[in-house]
Amino acid sequence: MKNKNKSILLMLFSALTFSSMQIIVKLLPDIPLLEKVFFRNFISLILAFFIIRKKRLRYFGLKKNQKFLFFRYLFGFAGVVLFFYATAQMLAADAAMLNKLSPVFVIVIAHFFLKENINIVQLSVLTVSIIGSLLVIKPQFDYTAIPAAAGFVSAVVSGAAYIFIRLINNRESVYTTVFYYSFFSSVSCLPFFFIDFAIPDIHELFLLVMLGALAALGQIALTFAYNGCPASEISIYDYSNIMFSSVLAYIFLHEVPDMQSIAGSTLILASSFVLYVYTKGRS
Template structure:
């Protein structure tokens, strides 16, 4: 069935799968209890590494020998930025409502648009700039702040997580255009993160109950689903065409957060999310119009 889909349809499907996987991960992180952020991040990456490594072995190694020096550089950049993004996201999940942290983290697709224009030469237009401006208005509403009171540390870290995730996904997009195997991208990132986090995790390890370990394993599994989804999504289509669908994560997270955590977003958070969805809609409508123009031109 997937083979019959267009490149863009495949990208949208994988983006929706990714959004649901990361929504589950967000909820599991919150459910795991009062554990250090580094410890949660390590287990999330370790389980994802095992899954990716197994798939990589089954596929014959993913043509590792064919990866160029430039490809290894971008793998390193993707892993470094992604590690910062995970730590930022998990910290914000521990200190904000899961829905609010998810919305702020989902500034990443807008950063993908900006960074893809700067580094990959993908065109940015006035409509996309307007969408970015509206999205940041939504951020301010969710942050419940003003220039007088300042933005809280968890909110700033959540925004940092959105930026580093956007930069990491830009690297994923570039690696996809280079033909680098998706399992290799996931495996390298997860393994790199584990190596970076291991010393701090070991020195500050907090004993866990069985139920916490099970939840962290589920966190890693759902993260692997999300990671594979977004890796293949950006492989099949440019960020400016499919990033809108990544925001389905906000809906998934809000619903799961309400059902399993009893977290109900307040009025300003809801208004902020609606404003951000307005930005997403601007971006979506422009892409749809652009696709129609291209179709007419090719007729």
């Protein structure tokens, strides 16, 4: 099998695991938010620990890279917390769609932090994506808009996390970056256990472990997919996550997006496809 075909299959598998993880978040209504985030990161932490130990890599990276690793953790952790909150409070497909705005916000953040120019194509994609997100969010200017706003902000901070991943690039091993992020994300959740912690029953514990395992498998598959093929050729397949989330949410949660959400999702997907074609043409 060609490397590109393997990478596509890995991207699809990663999208499926992340979609399944999202459904599990909604199937655990009695488990506090930060407890779910902890399990999402703790399994990855254990896995990264043993890989780093076997490969004799650095756990926390070089001193000169601490700034980049810290901000990757900070924005990535905030993105997961906001995404899990949005997922728990709104339709899974809508939350997944808002989260997929992050590549669009990478354009804006890269402009300010990396001094990359924004051209007319990118500006058009950004404008259409925001219009689409407003259709999905359906702002009511009351408390009901908070979960959708959280989903929107999760895309922004996730975009910022991707920028710092780009800045780290080959300065550190992928496993070091994963360990650093997973360690501090797990530690950040612990203080909240004293405020709100639920002892899971056997069924809930199984789902929590599955939540972490799926996150770890999805991250590994995603890493190998990008290692085996240029991002410009396979990144579009990550949007299959939206389809998987929609199907799984319908099967397990009986969720059906309304016409306004479908229209907004169509605009976001169309603008993302234009961005993908444009980026691929420049690579």
